Amino acid sequence: MRTPTVCKEYLDNLLEYLAGQGVTSRQLQSVLRLNPEAHLSEQGRVPLRLFEMTLDAGSCLLNDPCLGAHAGTHCSRSPWGMVNYLGMSAPDTRGAVDAMQRFSRLLIDHGDMLLSEINSATACLSWQQPPRQQASRHVVEFFFANWYRVNKPMLDRGATRREVHFAHDADGREEQMQALFEAPVYFDKKANAVHFGRELLDQPSRYPHPGIHKSLEQAALIELSNLQFEDRLIKEVRDCIVNQLSEGVPRLEDISAQLGIAPRTLQRRLNNTDTSYKSLVDEARKERSLGLIARSELGLLDISAELGFSDQSAFQKAFKRWYGQAPGRYRMMLQVG
Numbered sequence: 001m002r003t004p005t006v007c008k009e010y011l012d013n014l015l016e017y018l019a020g021q022g023v024t025s026r027q028l029q030s031v032l033r034l035n036p037e038a039h040l041s042e043q044g045r046v047p048l049r050l051f052e053m054t055l056d057a058g059s060c061l062l063n064d065p066c067l068g069a070h071a072g073t074h075c076s077r078s079p080w081g082m083v084n085y086l087g088m089s090a091p092d093t094r095g096a097v098d099a100m101q102r103f104s105r106l107l108i109d110h111g112d113m114l115l116s117e118i119n120s121a122t123a124c125l126s127w128q129q130p131p132r133q134q135a136s137r138h139v140v141e142f143f144f145a146n147w148y149r150v151n152k153p154m155l156d157r158g159a160t161r162r163e164v165h166f167a168h169d170a171d172g173r174e175e176q177m178q179a180l181f182e183a184p185v186y187f188d189k190k191a192n193a194v195h196f197g198r199e200l201l202d203q204p205s206r207y208p209h210p211g212i213h214k215s216l217e218q219a220a221l222i223e224l225s226n227l228q229f230e231d232r233l234i235k236e237v238r239d240c241i242v243n244q245l246s247e248g249v250p251r252l253e254d255i256s257a258q259l260g261i262a263p264r265t266l267q268r269r270l271n272n273t274d275t276s277y278k279s280l281v282d283e284a285r286k287e288r289s290l291g292l293i294a295r296s297e298l299g300l301l302d303i304s305a306e307l308g309f310s311d312q313s314a315f316q317k318a319f320k321r322w323y324g325q326a327p328g329r330y331r332m333m334l335q336v337g
């Protein structure tokens with residue numbers, strides 16, 4: 001799985017805000033025990049977890065429970081870059097919101113924005129995140145405060161009403177948050193979302209231009225594809241491992257040669273993810289084992305050889321770790337079922 005990341009501009013803006021509030025680099029690094037700027041990837045991204053940690057550290061140093069919203073409100077428009085211009089050149093506001101849905105991962109590569117038309121009067125743009133990987137409160141408030149600031153002119157121009165919903169609790173910050181957003185803010189809701197008048201979607205955009213919009217869309221698709229490169233790489237590495245397991249576990253050097261990537265480059269790419277070559281071998285064996293165990297004509301010794309294990313006992317031990325029971329018992333359950 002790819003490590004969730006945020007764009008460099010978000011980190012730059014956050015550090016600039018903290019510096020403006022009197023937080024020195026030395027103070028910040030003493031709390032974090034690292035320099036966040038030293039963890040930029042080759043693609044100019046920083047891990048989402050590091051961004052969360054920086055927000056948490058800033059909140060503690062400034063004793064500011066609304067640090068995420070404060071920093072997001074003061075964040076510039078620059079992180080939205082291409083997405084912002086896509087919205088401006090779209091034929092209408094619906095096209096602008098669609099661009100936010102499709103390309104929000106260029107800002108925070110975690111979850112997806114979703115437009116919902118609740119009824120004839122109300123629409124909402126929500127941030128759908130993986131249930132077990134929810135971003136911290138500060139990250140959510142930073143993202144929504146920045147989105148709201150960037151798009152407030154559009155909302156002021158075309159929406160008769162708007163509300164900001166957060167899934168987390170208020171913790172006594174209702175008045176502060178409403179003052180920051182200049183709109184009603186509600187907590188303990190089902191989703192993190194901005195609700196607005198549906199009529200906004202039918203408003204013309206500021207500078208509609210089909211040609212420019214199409215060119216920007218193609219450029220954004222390329223950026224998104226580059227961002228998702230690690231996902232494709234992991235799949236390709238896993239597929240190569242599966243195809244070679246019957247001949248023994250392939251070395252990383254063998255896989256890199258097959259993919260046409262230098263071993264050091266492949267290792268560096270894998271280091272940018274939440275996985276390792278060893279865990280990919282384990283995942284490939286686990287994935288292939290179920291298909292093999294379902295083939296009753298194959299003995300456990302044959303299966304262990306197909307998976308590249310040195311002996312049957314090593315396979316049995318691994319299978320029990322994967323599925324909680326011995327492969328023979330698992331096969332019996334399949335036959336009974």
